[in-house]
Amino acid sequence: MWVLLAASYILLRAFSLVVGARSAYMESTSTAAWAGPYELQLAMNWTAEEAPADDAQEVWAPAVGHPLQYASIADIFGSSCSLQPYVVPASSYSSGGQQQLVEYNYYNYYAAAAQHHDPDPMETYMNSPEKLFQERQKEFMDDAKLMKTKMHRYPPSIQALGDWCTVPKVVAIGPYYHRRDHLQKNEKMKHVAAQYCIKEYNKKVNNDNSGLSVRYIYDAVVSVAWEIDARGLYDKDVMAGIGYEDDFLPMMFYDACFLVIYMLRKSGTRFDQYLSDFFESNDNDIAHDIMLLENQIPLQVVDAVMNMCTSEPLERMKRFIAMWRGDGFLQDRVNRELPRADWDKHYYNKAPHLLDLLRFYAVGRRSRKPKVTRSDLEKMESISISAGAIELAEMGIFLTANDTTELPNMGLARKWIIFAELYMAPLSLNDARASWLVNMAALELCTTPDFSDGKAEFEDSAVCSYLLLLCMLMHREEDVHELRTKGILQGGAGLNNKKTLDFFTSLQSLRKGRCYFRVMVEIQNYRNKRPWLKVYAFLYNNWKYIVAVGSAFGGFIGIITALMKLKGAH
Numbered sequence: 001m002w003v004l005l006a007a008s009y010i011l012l013r014a015f016s017l018v019v020g021a022r023s024a025y026m027e028s029t030s031t032a033a034w035a036g037p038y039e040l041q042l043a044m045n046w047t048a049e050e051a052p053a054d055d056a057q058e059v060w061a062p063a064v065g066h067p068l069q070y071a072s073i074a075d076i077f078g079s080s081c082s083l084q085p086y087v088v089p090a091s092s093y094s095s096g097g098q099q100q101l102v103e104y105n106y107y108n109y110y111a112a113a114a115q116h117h118d119p120d121p122m123e124t125y126m127n128s129p130e131k132l133f134q135e136r137q138k139e140f141m142d143d144a145k146l147m148k149t150k151m152h153r154y155p156p157s158i159q160a161l162g163d164w165c166t167v168p169k170v171v172a173i174g175p176y177y178h179r180r181d182h183l184q185k186n187e188k189m190k191h192v193a194a195q196y197c198i199k200e201y202n203k204k205v206n207n208d209n210s211g212l213s214v215r216y217i218y219d220a221v222v223s224v225a226w227e228i229d230a231r232g233l234y235d236k237d238v239m240a241g242i243g244y245e246d247d248f249l250p251m252m253f254y255d256a257c258f259l260v261i262y263m264l265r266k267s268g269t270r271f272d273q274y275l276s277d278f279f280e281s282n283d284n285d286i287a288h289d290i291m292l293l294e295n296q297i298p299l300q301v302v303d304a305v306m307n308m309c310t311s312e313p314l315e316r317m318k319r320f321i322a323m324w325r326g327d328g329f330l331q332d333r334v335n336r337e338l339p340r341a342d343w344d345k346h347y348y349n350k351a352p353h354l355l356d357l358l359r360f361y362a363v364g365r366r367s368r369k370p371k372v373t374r375s376d377l378e379k380m381e382s383i384s385i386s387a388g389a390i391e392l393a394e395m396g397i398f399l400t401a402n403d404t405t406e407l408p409n410m411g412l413a414r415k416w417i418i419f420a421e422l423y424m425a426p427l428s429l430n431d432a433r434a435s436w437l438v439n440m441a442a443l444e445l446c447t448t449p450d451f452s453d454g455k456a457e458f459e460d461s462a463v464c465s466y467l468l469l470l471c472m473l474m475h476r477e478e479d480v481h482e483l484r485t486k487g488i489l490q491g492g493a494g495l496n497n498k499k500t501l502d503f504f505t506s507l508q509s510l511r512k513g514r515c516y517f518r519v520m521v522e523i524q525n526y527r528n529k530r531p532w533l534k535v536y537a538f539l540y541n542n543w544k545y546i547v548a549v550g551s552a553f554g555g556f557i558g559i560i561t562a563l564m565k566l567k568g569a570h
Helices: 002-026 073-077 106-115 121-127 129-145 181-205 210-227 244-266 273-281 283-289 299-309 313-326 345-350 354-363 374-382 389-394 431-447 458-473 477-485 497-505 514-528 533-569
Strands: 397-401 411-415 419-424
Touching (some): 181 210, 181 244, 181 273, 210 244, 210 299, 273 283, 299 313, 299 354, 313 345, 354 431, 389 397, 389 477, 431 458, 458 477, 458 497
Parallel strands (some): 397 419
Antiparallel strands (some): 411 419
16 A cells, blocks of 8 residues: 555656656746745746837836836936846847746746756655744744834734825835836936935035935945845835845935935925925825835935935934924914924934834823833723713713823823813824824834733823724714814814714724723723712703703792782782
């Protein structure tokens, strides 16, 4: 029996090698993309555009991925510097210019391995399966170590909200959206921004050699990208279709130049009318795009270009953040006097990207940090309260809007000895602010795996807590109206009551943060210490009827009294 099985295996293996060798010979003029048998994706469709009539070279690109064609810097700035895309030699594709479909073939893989005398990966893993597990464990651990610094993808709960808060409108920053058709129009503006960066550098160093200037700026980007392994911070599946020197590095250069010019203009630098008109007409959309989780590049790369373009890079960054906050992060009112931005150089040096930095200054710090014990954490996780704004009013809890916008500053405070007030930052909700809040919450979900962990700060989950608290307060449109009446929701140019309710209802799957848990504990303690709340709720809901009945009864008593006086007089 075992002899027959062994013989069958040998015959099947020999047949596989013969078929694979013949297939490899028949397709010797085609380009093959090899992959191991244990890869999750065993087939990738790679296509090439038809060759031009003059047999010119062409660029190959994956059918689904990101653009590999970047304009040469020589075409923009002159022949002194060139960043050319990788071009596949003409001999690597079949003659006639017909499109080729290269598929992974199981038998071809072993035929090629046999021809090149490569070890069989399947045999290696079969003989030592723990090697496969160790490799996967190492990949997992390496990825986990980058949790605070990598360029994250959206969690499924955020992705489900739709394109309105996840897809760029006018500009792609980084590799995740560079292939989107509707963003290609403004790719040329990155080249324009690079030209302005060169002008700013030339003014700084009093230099007229633009060719030399672009090389200095580009080298600064390359140096930082190599030092921090910028490519390794992105999703491996996406980066598999993007070359490093010919595609990724130019992408970092152009995207950083665009962000720097945008920030310099926001912080007060004057540019010519044409550039100013572009940024002015697209200001809201660009502000939306730079706050998207998947539309980021490492802040160190942006900082490298900023350092080359101005002699005061930190002051420019401070002013940009102050202007961004002053334009109204949460409220419509615009403070023409720049709000003070408490600069935290330590956090600036470790911030992975612009979204993280802006979130840090938007969230702010909690004014008072209560001590949280393990029993408190257990109690927080066990509490489940669902009370809308009207239900809280029935309990004697009044809503109050803070004077400041720090999101972690939320909680319950005593009011008139027997009552309480729930205070939190006010919000003027519109589409832009809704998108900003969603993306900051997505960043918290990706960078802090456990909000209840003792190492996690209240600020680490402040946006999730803020959104969930508002979500808890809104059960129906009447609750939204109550929040507007109390000043928690402000402004009349944002979302109407129904859209506001729909937005917060869609966020119920967010993970509960520490600030949110703390508020729930305080509400629960308030309810436990006030057994008369049912009586108060009855009086609160029926006070109009009680007043009406009281007035009627008082009138009736008055009539009786008058009649008795009249009778006594007679």
